[in-house]
Amino acid sequence: MQLPLCCAYLTHRGYLRSGNEDSLLVAGTVTSMSGMDQAAVLEVPALPALFAVADGIGGAAHGEVASRMVLEFCSRSVVPPSSDAIIAMIAGAKDHLDGVVRRDPSYSGFGTTVAGVAVFPDYALIFNCGDSRVYLIHEGEIGRLSHDHSLVQELCDQGIITDEQMYTHQYRNIITASVSGDLLRPAPPVLVTRLPRPGSGRLLLCTDGVWEVIRDTLLLSLGSDADIQAAANSLLRACLAGGGPDNITLILIDI
Numbered sequence: 001m002q003l004p005l006c007c008a009y010l011t012h013r014g015y016l017r018s019g020n021e022d023s024l025l026v027a028g029t030v031t032s033m034s035g036m037d038q039a040a041v042l043e044v045p046a047l048p049a050l051f052a053v054a055d056g057i058g059g060a061a062h063g064e065v066a067s068r069m070v071l072e073f074c075s076r077s078v079v080p081p082s083s084d085a086i087i088a089m090i091a092g093a094k095d096h097l098d099g100v101v102r103r104d105p106s107y108s109g110f111g112t113t114v115a116g117v118a119v120f121p122d123y124a125l126i127f128n129c130g131d132s133r134v135y136l137i138h139e140g141e142i143g144r145l146s147h148d149h150s151l152v153q154e155l156c157d158q159g160i161i162t163d164e165q166m167y168t169h170q171y172r173n174i175i176t177a178s179v180s181g182d183l184l185r186p187a188p189p190v191l192v193t194r195l196p197r198p199g200s201g202r203l204l205l206c207t208d209g210v211w212e213v214i215r216d217t218l219l220l221s222l223g224s225d226a227d228i229q230a231a232a233n234s235l236l237r238a239c240l241a242g243g244g245p246d247n248i249t250l251i252l253i254d255i
Contacts, residue, residue: 004043008232009251010036015244021056021063022207022249025071032068039232048079052116053132053249055207067112070179079118083192086127090190097181111180126193130175131208138201142220147191149177203253209246213239228252
């Protein structure tokens with residue numbers, strides 16, 4: 001017998017942004033709003049199910065529209081069962097944005113990061129494009145399952161800077177891939193990781209307004225609360241206590 005999958009989710013403008021360019025997708029429903037003071041909780045009765053967060057590119061035209069449109073496109077897709085299917089889904093979302101640009105060139109360049117997970121009964125597929133992230137909290141440890149498309153990630157991979165320096169580097173906001181409406185760009189790269197479902201564990205999907213403010217140790221401590229809604233609310237409060245410099249969006253999923 002398959003038990004329901006429980007998740008908690010929220011999106012918040014933060015303190016310094018004038019609007020919220022983030023969106024989230026929870027089992028077929030897209031949420032995009034200026035702020036949620038409390039996390040919502042949902043039991044997903046059947047798998048497969050698709051979850052994702054998206055961060056409209058800051059400074060680009062219509063970032064909030066791009067994040068919502070990409071997740072709405074994904075929500076209408078069959079939950080992708082393979083790496084190739086996920087890559088095709090993201091390529092389709094990019095084509096969808098390109099179609100908007102063809103109809104209205106003022107949208108040219110609008111785009112978003114995306115990070116998500118397709119959960120099946122015996123495995124999960126983690127994917128990302130940009131610097132939104134997916135973590136696994138399991139047996140008292142936290143590990144990042146996604147890999148950023150960003151300049152600082154490339155510098156870290158090359159050993160030029162440390163992982164800790166990624167948080168403070170002057171170029172930390174430069175991403176190297178996104179899902180964008182740009183007729184001159186091909187489909188973006190998408191990283192996909194297959195995760196055998198652990199006996200128990202919790203996934204955290206979040207935009208950079210979360211992980212840039214809260215380091216892994218605190219993500220683990222707050223995100224491990226047995227009450228999944230309390231865990232999500234604690235993460236929100238910690239982001240706001242850290243100044244809320246960016247939009248805050250996260251999904252916690254007990255798998």
